[in-house]
Amino acid sequence: MNFIRTIVAAGMVAASTSAFAADITGAGATFPFPLYSKWADAYKKETGNGLNYQSIGSGAGIKQIQAKTVTFGASDMPLKPEQLEKDGMIQWPQAMGALVPVVNLEGVKPGELVFSGELLGDIYLGKVKKWDDPAIAKLNPKVKLPSEAITVVRRSDGSGTTFIWTDYLSKTNAEWKAKAGAGTAVEWPTGVGAKGNEGVAGNVSQTKNSIGYVEYAYAKQNKLTYGAVVNKAGKTVQPTIGAFQAAASNADWAGAKNYYVILTDQPGDASWPITGATFILMHKSATDKAAAQEAIKFFKWAFEKGDKMAEELDYIPMPDSVVKQIEKTWSAEIKS
Amino acid sequence: MAVDSDVIEAAGPYDRARALSAFKVGDVTFYWITRICAISVLLILGGIILSLIVGAWPALREYGLAFLTTQRWAPSADPPVLGALGPVYGTLITSVIAMMIAIPVGLGIAVFLTEICPLWLRRPIGLAVELLAGIPSIIYGMWGFFVLGPFLANTFQPLMINLFDGVPVLGAIFAGPPSYLSLFNASLILAIMVLPFITSISVDVFKTVPPVLKEAAYGVGCTTWEVVRNVVIPYTRVGVIGGIMLALGRALGETMAVTFIIGNSFKIQSSIFAPGTTISAAIASEFAESDGLHQSGLILLGLLLFILTFFVLAAARLMLMRLEKKAGN
Numbered sequence: 001m002n003f004i005r006t007i008v009a010a011g012m013v014a015a016s017t018s019a020f021a022a023d024i025t026g027a028g029a030t031f032p033f034p035l036y037s038k039w040a041d042a043y044k045k046e047t048g049n050g051l052n053y054q055s056i057g058s059g060a061g062i063k064q065i066q067a068k069t070v071t072f073g074a075s076d077m078p079l080k081p082e083q084l085e086k087d088g089m090i091q092w093p094q095a096m097g098a099l100v101p102v103v104n105l106e107g108v109k110p111g112e113l114v115f116s117g118e119l120l121g122d123i124y125l126g127k128v129k130k131w132d133d134p135a136i137a138k139l140n141p142k143v144k145l146p147s148e149a150i151t152v153v154r155r156s157d158g159s160g161t162t163f164i165w166t167d168y169l170s171k172t173n174a175e176w177k178a179k180a181g182a183g184t185a186v187e188w189p190t191g192v193g194a195k196g197n198e199g200v201a202g203n204v205s206q207t208k209n210s211i212g213y214v215e216y217a218y219a220k221q222n223k224l225t226y227g228a229v230v231n232k233a234g235k236t237v238q239p240t241i242g243a244f245q246a247a248a249s250n251a252d253w254a255g256a257k258n259y260y261v262i263l264t265d266q267p268g269d270a271s272w273p274i275t276g277a278t279f280i281l282m283h284k285s286a287t288d289k290a291a292a293q294e295a296i297k298f299f300k301w302a303f304e305k306g307d308k309m310a311e312e313l314d315y316i317p318m319p320d321s322v323v324k325q326i327e328k329t330w331s332a333e334i335k336s
Numbered sequence: 337m338a339v340d341s342d343v344i345e346a347a348g349p350y351d352r353a354r355a356l357s358a359f360k361v362g363d364v365t366f367y368w369i370t371r372i373c374a375i376s377v378l379l380i381l382g383g384i385i386l387s388l389i390v391g392a393w394p395a396l397r398e399y400g401l402a403f404l405t406t407q408r409w410a411p412s413a414d415p416p417v418l419g420a421l422g423p424v425y426g427t428l429i430t431s432v433i434a435m436m437i438a439i440p441v442g443l444g445i446a447v448f449l450t451e452i453c454p455l456w457l458r459r460p461i462g463l464a465v466e467l468l469a470g471i472p473s474i475i476y477g478m479w480g481f482f483v484l485g486p487f488l489a490n491t492f493q494p495l496m497i498n499l500f501d502g503v504p505v506l507g508a509i510f511a512g513p514p515s516y517l518s519l520f521n522a523s524l525i526l527a528i529m530v531l532p533f534i535t536s537i538s539v540d541v542f543k544t545v546p547p548v549l550k551e552a553a554y555g556v557g558c559t560t561w562e563v564v565r566n567v568v569i570p571y572t573r574v575g576v577i578g579g580i581m582l583a584l585g586r587a588l589g590e591t592m593a594v595t596f597i598i599g600n601s602f603k604i605q606s607s608i609f610a611p612g613t614t615i616s617a618a619i620a621s622e623f624a625e626s627d628g629l630h631q632s633g634l635i636l637l638g639l640l641l642f643i644l645t646f647f648v649l650a651a652a653r654l655m656l657m658r659l660e661k662k663a664g665n
Contacts, residue, residue, distance in 0.1 A: 057624030149513055156600030156617075158625025166412070183412025184625040192517040192611040193600030195621070199481070203517065206486050 024295045027054040028061020028074030029160050030196075031215060032095055032278040035315050036074070039302045042309065051298060058160045059184060065089065065281045071291045073281040076160020077184065081258040088284050090333045092259050092326045093277035094299060096316040098216045098244040099164055100274070102224040104204050105131065107144065111238050113227040114139045117172025117265065117273065120229075123211060124152055124169060125176060126190030131209060139230070146209065153203045153212035156193025158185035164276035165213045168264040172273075213274075216244070217314035231273040232265050243272035244316045253322045259329075277318075285335045296330055303327075388642060391635035398629060403636060409602035411622070411630040418633035420640055422602035426612035427641070429519055430594065431587040433608065434526035438587075439580060441527070442534030447564050449535075450542040462539070469532035477596030480525040485516030485597055488524070493609050511607035517599030519612040525593050530583035537579030541572040574656060581652045588645050591616040615641040 026036070033055035040051035056064075058075035065073025066087055079091055101115055119135055122128045128135050132145040155162045167182040180186045194203040197218045204212040205222060216239055219226045228238050237243045250268035251261050263275040280299060286292035303326070307317040318326070389396075395403065399418060406419020449461055493514035500506040545568050553563045569576070599611020600621055613621075619634050626634055 059625035059627055063627070151513065151515065156595065156613075157621040158623075160625075180410075181412045181414075185622045185630070186412040187408065187410035187417075188601065191601070192515055193613075193621070194481075194517060195596055199596070202481065207489070207516065 023050040023052045024072070024291055024298060025052045025054075025070045026061075026072040026074060026280075026295070027056055027064045027070045028281075029058045029076045029278055030055040031076050031097055031160050032074060032315070034313050035095055035306075035310055038309050038313060039298075039306050042306075043298055043301060047301075049294060049298070057158070058163075059158065062281065065283070068283065068287055071282070071286065071288065071295045074278060075281060076276060076278050077163045078258075078260050078262065078277075078279050079281065081260050084258050084281075089281050090258065090284055090329060091279045091281045092329060093253075093261075093318055093322065094280045094302070095310055095318065096244060096248050096263065096275060096277045097314075098239060098247075098272055098275045098316065099161060099168075099213050100216050100219045100226040100239045101229065102201070102204050102212050102214055102219050102226050104206075104208055104210045104225065105146070106208070108225055110225050111228050112140075112143060113225075114230065114236050115227050116230040117168060121169040121173025121176040123150060124154070124189070124191065125173075125179065126152070127175075148209040151207050151210035152191030153200050153207070153210050154188055154191045154193055155197075155200060156195050159196075160184060160276070160278070161197060161213070161215060162186070164262075164264060164274060167262055168274045171265040215314075220314060229273055231269075231271050232267050233269045233271070235269045237270060237272050239272055241311065241314075241316060243270055244275050245319065246270035247272050247275040248277070248316065248322070249319045253325060259326075275316075282334070284333050289335075292334065296334060300327065300330075385639075385642065388635060388639040392632060392639045395629060395632035395636040399633070399636075403633075404640075407602070407604055409618075411626065411633070416629050416633070418630070419602075420615070420637055422604055423613050423615040423618045423637060424640065424644070425604050426519060426598065427588060427614040427616075427644070429608070429612070430523045430526055430598070430614055431584060433520065433523035434530060434587045435580070435584055437524065437527035438530045438534055438583060442531050442579075442583070443538055443576070445531075445535045446538035446542055447568070449539050451560055451564060451568070465532050465535045465539075468528065469536065473529065473590060473592040474596075476525055476529055477593035480521060480593060480597040481516075484525065485521050488518075488521050489514040489516035493518075493520075497609070508606040509608055512609065515599065515609060515611060517597055517611050518609045519598065520608040522594045522598040522612075522614070523608070525597055526587045526590055529590060529593060530587050533583040533586060534576075534579050537582065538572070538576050541575030541579075542568055544575075545571045573659060577652065577656055577659075581649060584648060584652075585645060588648065589616055589641065591620045595620050615644075 033053065036051070036053045040053065044050050053074075058077055061070075061073040062075050062079065064070045066089075074094075075091075078093075079089070084091060101120060103113060105113070116139060119128065119139060122135060128150065130147060130149055132147045137145060163182060163184045166176075166180060166186050169180075170177040170182040179189060192203070194200045194212075197214045200212045201214050201218045201222045201224060204210045204214075205224060214224070218224075219239075226239055228236050230236050246268050247263055247266045250266045250271050251263055253259065253261060259279070261277070263277050265273045266275070282292060282295065303318065303323045310317045395418065398415075399406070403418065403420050404424070405421060406417070407421040408417050408419050409422060410417045445461070445465065449458060453461065493512070496510040497512045497514065500510040549567050549571065550563055553567045558566070594614050595617040598613055598617055600613050600617065601611040602613055602618070605612070615637050619637055623631065623634055
């Protein structure tokens with residue numbers, strides 16, 4: 001299996017390694033790609049040093065950093081601490097994003113419809129089949145719900161977005177956890193699969209009476225009707241930068257080993273429950289030490305100067321307390 | 337050849353033995369170059385099969401033959417439960433529907449182009465067919481997603497669903513709800529994609545029918561239909577079937593366009609308006625984010641597609657051989 005992995009990884013970076021030798025190379029998650037490229041652009045202008053990031057998916061990013069074909073890997077799903085130790089790597093959250101449920105229902109305005117994790121789970125299990133189901137009506141007494149079948153839309157490709165979504169459903173809906181579970185690709189009980197965030201967004205916006213889940217940025221840019229969600233504290237929250245950041249601040253970063261925190265369903269009155277961090281993975285002792293140092297410099301710069309750029313693209317910067325901790329980890333763990 | 341004449345000139349006065357040996361060297365070199373080319377195909381094929389088997393081995397050991405008969409696909413279960421029945425079903429169904437549409441339409445276009453079409457219309461239609469073949473599959477996928485899918489879901493599918501509602505069997509095949517990501521939509525895209533293969537090759541082989549044969553048939557009073565049916569098609573059968581096989585091969589393996597529009601569901605449902613998946617779409621969707629047994633399972637799916645295609649093509653060859661034998665008698 002390792003042999004295959006190496007071949008796949010080597011093939012995928014073949015293009016990137018031929019680029020400028022001075023550039024830092026990274027590969028992985030597609031979700032933070034717009035952010036990393038914007039940061040890289042600004043960083044190049046400021047320092048003259050480039051960054052080459054290939055958005056090929058979290059799983060492939062993990063494989064590449066394990067095979068040491070890139071300076072850093074990026075994943076929407078943190079690696080388990082044991083796995084990290086085994087590979088001699090460290091990881092940290094670099095930025096956060098949030099998912100929102102989106103619907104296409106006539107006459108319903110953004111933020112008007114309220115969901116709970118359990119209800120979303122039942123819809124995605126195919127148990128709640130119609131929009132006027134009592135379970136939906138109970139949470140939405142004021143909304144006029146049509147007696148139409150719900151079209152469930154989900155991702156067809158394996159993705160970190162799906163991991164965050166299914167992890168949230170697993171935490172809030174026991175039946176979902178037993179039947180489908182959490183993962184980048186799961187056994188979907190119902191629904192149609194569309195490719196990528198843009199596929200789900202497109203499908204929902206064109207299909208009447210449908211529901212889907214996308215990154216917040218896609219919902220905003222495509223002007224989709226998003227829903228509000230009841231969080232762990234029992235409060236109904238709207239998807240806002242403040243609510244996303246509250247989820248990050250309320251997470252127990254200090255107590256977590258190797259930053260292994262999955263941000264879904266965090267406590268706190270203001271926390272948006274479907275939030276996820278995107279992680280950077282690096283070897284403690286890299287083969288190319290100069291490139292590793294350069295990469296750390298870049299991520300440090302991104303933490304210090306990249307917040308505004310992140311917000312412009314609807315990503316959520318890591319809270320300062322977490323950043324301080326990450327910087328300590330760097331100086332303790334990365335060998336130069 | 338240039339090489340030979342040089343050698344002969346350099347030899348000065350005509351020397352038969354030297355000239356012959358020069359020819360021989362050229363011949364032997366040519367023999368070996370072509371031979372190496374031909375053998376390299378076998379080596380490449382063997383390499384592909386070998387690496388597929390190596391990659392698929394863990395899944396093969398874990399699931400064995402049950403892989404073929406299991407419908408469940410749960411990569412996130414612990415341990416993962418993987419079965420190929422859904423994707424195999426989707427691959428076969430979409431290919432069959434695509435061929436059911438593409439063969440008559442493709443042959444129809446070919447017959448029209450070679451037998452009936454006025455001269456001035458030949459070039460535009462021929463060009464359009466060739467362009468159809470040149471469109472990248474991702475464009476087909478996007479067009480399917482944004483244009484064809486919504487059209488089918490909003491007009492064609494509701495019509496069929498209402499038409500066959502309550503009819504046994506057909507009612508189940510054309511069951512709702514309408515969806516613009518479905519097996520049927522993917523089949524239709526596939527049909528459009530493989531159409532040029534059938535048409536182009538058929539046109540080319542139809543042109544090889546000696547005019548004398550056709551003229552003779554017309555001479556004894558045959559209609560155009562009878563000429564096509566009894567002269568053109570029998571004369572070009574092998575070529576036409578070759579084109580169809582090429583198209584079928586493409587339909588079985590087409591990935592990008594299908595991934596966009598098939599809806600990626602591993603469940604087998606009776607309705608062709610329900611989402612499904614194909615082997616190649618499943619691999620393309622999940623490979624990047626897979627690892628361990630899940631990835632091995634996807635490679636095993638790939639191996640399965642390889643074998644499936646091999647058997648389909650082998651069956652076609654067999655059929656062709658039988659037809660030829662019959663025609664020979």
